[in-house]
Amino acid sequence: MxxxxxxxxxxxxxxxxxxxxxxxxxxxxxxxxxxxxxxxxxxxxxxxxxxxxxxxxxxxxxxxxxxxxxxxxxxxxxxxxxxxxxxxxxxxxxxxxxxxxxxxxxxxxxxxxxxxxxxxxxxxxxxxxVDTKIIGQYGVGVVIPCYNEGNRLSSALFQDFIDKNVGYHLCFVNDGSTDHTLEVLEKLRKGNKASISIVNCEKNGGKAEAVRQGIHYLSQQNDFDFIGYLDADLSTDFRDFDDLVKTIGNSDFKIVSGSRITRMGANIAKESARKIISKTINLIIQSILGMPFKDTQCGAKVMDKEIASLMFKNKFRTKWLFDVEIFMRMRKHYGKKNAKNMICEQPLKRWIHADGSKLSMKDSIKIIGQLGQIALHYK
The missing domain is CATH 3.40.50.2300 (Response regulator)
Structure with a gap:
């Protein structure tokens, strides 16, 4: 038949x-x-x-x-x-x-x-x-930037996710890694070419450019309703990311951003010193944005495909604060009131700080100066 x-x-x-x-x-x-x-x-x-x-x-x-x-x-x-x-x-x-x-x-x-x-x-x-694959309601492309992740990239978790979820496509961006990250990614992609792609950058350009390159690649495909990004260490896991997708799919929001703000019933763990610095930086960011978003820097976001293509069209001014720049670009393009209504900040149920983070305490201090540059550029 x-x-x-x-x-x-x-x-x-x-x-x-x-x-x-x-x-x-x-x-x-x-x-x-x-x-x-x-x-x-x-x-x-x-x-x-x-x-x-x-x-x-x-x-x-x-x-x-x-x-x-x-x-x-x-x-x-x-x-x-x-x-x-x-x-x-x-x-x-x-x-x-x-x-x-x-x-x-x-x-x-x-x-x-x-x-x-x-x-x-x-x-x-x-x-x-028995095949337990689930055909999802939406086509979703997920960018995962990688820089020297060879020793901590959990291939088994990524493999398990794509084995069970039809409609998701993982785009790994190798950001000029000097270790064996590319070999790990190529091994993961073997046998999964429909569900996994690799964008290989010869030189390290920073997280902002890595994510931008991945989103540019996915934007050229016809399969996706939404495009997002997720940290390679899976500090935000796929269950929470899928919740972000459900929210944007069942609403008029154009961007749904994860939030690591501690709340009752959520498993949110950070280093104590890192937590203090994060709070300080978030207060500065809220002042610059003029919008009540409390955790712009969370590495888990999903957005409408057209919005993603528009917001990531041009290079960002900073390597780490591109999340803030996305919000500033939304405000500049659509106006403050409309931008607030188009963005949803959704608390995560779980988020764990992973050992080996590329962002040092020294880098955190530099961020404050870079925020000043962003404020002047997008004024």
Whole structure:
């Protein structure tokens, strides 16, 4: 039996194709509504799986073509992050067989296909090879800057995350490392080329430029709704980052920034001296911004793809304070009032200071002078 899968996110297409192929189906993928409609004629599928939100033709238009133009009665399964009740009802009124809301596991997808097509054909997975991958609601690119991280980069944690989450793409930026960081990254990417990319900078340019290069790379791709960045030491872990993604996906915010402000119920640990300096710097930053954000320097942020491309278009003036510059650029471009409404500062549930931080206490003192430069430049 043949299944046509239509989705504009390549990461999702690859994972669905592999799962269905392993089950014994003949599979064809299309990364747009237009390509999907063309494939219906050439592939003659026994079932169509289609996303709703696509940039050219929507899933609704594809369904209309199948049911009203071609008058085909083949099963249609919608798999989409669109949870609008009107869209769901319209899909059923047009004659779809089922509607799966992302996030959804590949196991659930298989079960729904089995229900529609029958169980006789499918080669079921055994308990020892069950696939626990989750197809996310959004396409998310994550930049992870790396400088001499060879000895502390937790490859197992990154591997485990991409093994379980479809829709995330990790872009590691090797910032001119002098150790074996690049070798570690290349080993991690082996077998994960669809989910991991590496931007290799020959010279060390600092965290600001490393993140900018990564975001510039991801901005050229079509797979992502949101782009963010995360520290290589995973002081903010993936659970909290995923919470940031959920917040921006279910709101009108353009940037959601993690906050390490200590609060009841959160596991926030810092060195005592570092904590005092951080508080002092944060007070200065709030004064410069004129906006009530308490932890601009948290290394976990996610933003709308277009905003990311705009805010990271030009080089930053500082190597470490680019987070402050992002907020200043937002204020300058959109105005103070609008910028405040476009940015959400979300407390993290956990954050642990990792040993081996590249930012020394001496660097922290230099930051105060650099903040003065930022204030003058963006005045």
């Amino acid at each position: 043949k299944i046509l899968t239509i989705d504009d996110q390549q990461l999702i297409l690859l994972s669905v194709e592999k799962r269905l192929t392993d089950l014994g189906y003949e599979v064809k993928t299309a990364n747009s509504g237009t390509a999907g409609i063309a494939a219906i004629d050439t592939f003659d599928p026994d079932m169509v799986i289609v996303d709703i939100n696509m940039p050219d033709l929507t899933g609704i238009e594809v369904i209309q073509h199948i049911r009203m133009v071609r008058k085909l009665e083949i099963p249609i399964l919608v798999m989409s992050g669109n949870t609008n009740e009107k869209i769901i009802l319209e899909s059923y009124n047009l004659g779809i067989d089922d509607y799966m809301k992302k996030p959804v596991s590949l196991d659930e997808m298989e079960a729904r296909i089995n229900r529609i097509l029958g169980n006789n054909f499918v080669q079921h997975y055994t308990e020892t090879n």
